Amino acid sequence: QKEVEQNSGPLSVPEGAIASLNCTYSDRGSQSFFWYRQYSGKSPELIMFIYSNGDKEDGRFTAQLNKASQYVSLLIRDSQPSDSATYLCAVNTRGGADGLTFGKGTHLIIQP
Amino acid sequence: NAGVTQTPKFQVLKTGQSMTLQCAQDMNHNSMYWYRQDPGMGLRLIYYSASEGTTDKGEVPNGYNVSRLNKREFSLRLESAAPSQTSVYFCASGNTGNTEAFFGQGTRLTVV
Numbered sequence A: 001q002k003e004v005e006q007n008s009g010p011l012s013v014p015e016g017a018i019a020s021l022n023c024t025y026s027d028r029g030s031q032s033f034f035w036y037r038q039y040s041g042k043s044p045e046l047i048m049f050i051y052s053n054g055d056k057e058d059g060r061f062t063a064q065l066n067k068a069s070q071y072v073s074l075l076i077r078d079s080q081p082s083d084s085a086t087y088l089c090a091v092n093t094r095g096g097a098d099g100l101t102f103g104k105g106t107h108l109i110i111q112p
Numbered sequence B: 001n002a003g004v005t006q007t008p009k010f011q012v013l014k015t016g017q018s019m020t021l022q023c024a025q026d027m028n029h030n031s032m033y034w035y036r037q038d039p040g041m042g043l044r045l046i047y048y049s050a051s052e053g054t055t056d057k058g059e060v061p062n063g064y065n066v067s068r069l070n071k072r073e074f075s076l077r078l079e080s081a082a083p084s085q086t087s088v089y090f091c092a093s094g095n096t097g098n099t100e101a102f103f104g105q106g107t108r109l110t111v112v
Helices: none
Strands: A011-014 A019-025 A030-038 A045-050 A054-058 A061-066 A071-076 A085-093 A100-102 A106-111 B004-007 B010-013 B019-025 B031-038 B042-049 B064-068 B074-078 B087-094 B107-111
Touching: A011 A019, A019 A030, A019 A085, A019 A106, A030 A061, A030 A071, A045 A054, A045 A061, A045 A071, A071 A085, A100 B042, B004 B087, B019 B031, B019 B087, B031 B064, B031 B074, B042 B064, B042 B074, B074 B087
Parallel strands: A011 A106, B010 B107
Antiparallel strands: A019 A071, A030 A045, A030 A085, A054 A061, A061 A071, A085 A100, A085 A106, B004 B019, B019 B074, B031 B042, B031 B087, B064 B074, B087 B107
């Protein structure tokens, strides 16, 4: 059984600060890792993906992967009110043919 | 660019009625997926199709059937709707392998 765990929050962060979102997964066969952002009433949209151990940066976003510890995190620098949303962690195993397994999401609130 | 298109966006059914949710993608993706999203439960995979002509059960397939009509289209059918099937349904597509999934705009279904 593949499981992806996230703290549901809400996580409240002041505007301009760094938001740190964490995710753990149970299946050591997981090969790729994704962060989606979902605004209320909207569909999930991809923010970042990471395949290898270490950090991957894209603008204000940094994804971090540690396969030995089975966790992946997302850092959002200079947080903006528009970053307020639910962030979904997803993992992919066995070549991805059977789809992504999602965590339940972390609700992030950026306080102006 | 349409991406992944779902119809309808909203639907109210009476218990026992049937309906089909339609999904089409124009990104030439091999794989297509149906997820449901419930409060506190996250996104759960109902069925998936790794390629044209194949379909497989996901985590929560009971009460649903699917058809992969061609490479573009993947439909989800509720034969006898139940209140427990009240949810938001998302269709997604992606290429086989460690790649992301792209989501449609969702269908909000209420069964009364």
